[in-house]
Amino acid sequence: MANSTTEKAKAADTPKIETQPITTMSVVVPAVAWLIPGAGHLIQKRWGRGLLLMGSICTMFALGLALQGRVYKPNGGDILDMLGFVGNIGAGGLYIVTRAMDWGQGAIAHATADYGTKYLIVAGLLNFIAVADAYHIAIGKKQ
Amino acid sequence: MTIQLSHFSAAVLFAVFASVVFGITQRNSTREMVRYGLYCFAMFTGGVILAGWVMWLLRR
Numbered sequence: 208m209a210n211s212t213t214e215k216a217k218a219a220d221t222p223k224i225e226t227q228p229i230t231t232m233s234v235v236v237p238a239v240a241w242l243i244p245g246a247g248h249l250i251q252k253r254w255g256r257g258l259l260l261m262g263s264i265c266t267m268f269a270l271g272l273a274l275q276g277r278v279y280k281p282n283g284g285d286i287l288d289m290l291g292f293v294g295n296i297g298a299g300g301l302y303i304v305t306r307a308m309d310w311g312q313g314a315i316a317h318a319t320a321d322y323g324t325k326y327l328i329v330a331g332l333l334n335f336i337a338v339a340d341a342y343h344i345a346i347g348k349k350q
Numbered sequence: 351m352t353i354q355l356s357h358f359s360a361a362v363l364f365a366v367f368a369s370v371v372f373g374i375t376q377r378n379s380t381r382e383m384v385r386y387g388l389y390c391f392a393m394f395t396g397g398v399i400l401a402g403w404v405m406w407l408l409r410r
Contacts, residue, residue, distance in 0.1 A: 256374050263367040270363065273353045322360040329364070333371040340375040350378060 232345040240341040241299040244268075244334045247341025260337045268301045268330040271311075276323025278302070278311030291324070297331025297338075358398070365394030 227233065232251070240247020245261025248254075272278075279291035295302050305311050311327065343349040355363070373387025 259370055260374060263370040267364075267367040270353070273351055274355065274360070275352055317354055319355055319357060319360055322355065322357075322364075326364065329368065333368065336371060336375045 227346045233342065236345040237338050237342045240338040241334065243300050244337060247338060251344050253344065264330050264334050264337065265301065267326050268298050271323045271326030271330060272305065274323030274326060275320045276311060276327045278305050278327060291328055294328030294331045297335045299334060302331065361398045362395060365391050369394060
């Protein structure tokens, strides 16, 4: 009797860890959202948000390329290059297309070209945030 | 195609895109998203102008 009371008290003290059930959407949405910025919201019928995210992230990435920003490669050798790659890879499909087309070789020709590099990195990082948001919508944590 | 932007226009464009994403992802209702996006934009732009004046003062 005493044991069961103690166990009940322990169970009440232990914080409950909420585990989300793995659904098709909770797996597909982050993958699609990463590959195509904004698409994670679009496939969940958040049209306005999805289009705004897609427009912002894609325009930022395109501006980065137009400003002659540099696209980092995975084996840069330098720790800062690796961090730059982590930022770049966040853009998903945009990064893959850019590498496939051999764009973003970054021959810096003017003072503001470094903005281009920063635009490319931040576009990827913003897409990571958009992916997390799309995932939260998919699991019902956010409307 | 390449373009050239001034420091200020590059910073303002950066602020616009970052604010849109922050507003959408960090708030729940549409009204809050708009308000937070505008707040972020004001902070980004204000920070740029403030930093510009600080650098101007340091250079003098």
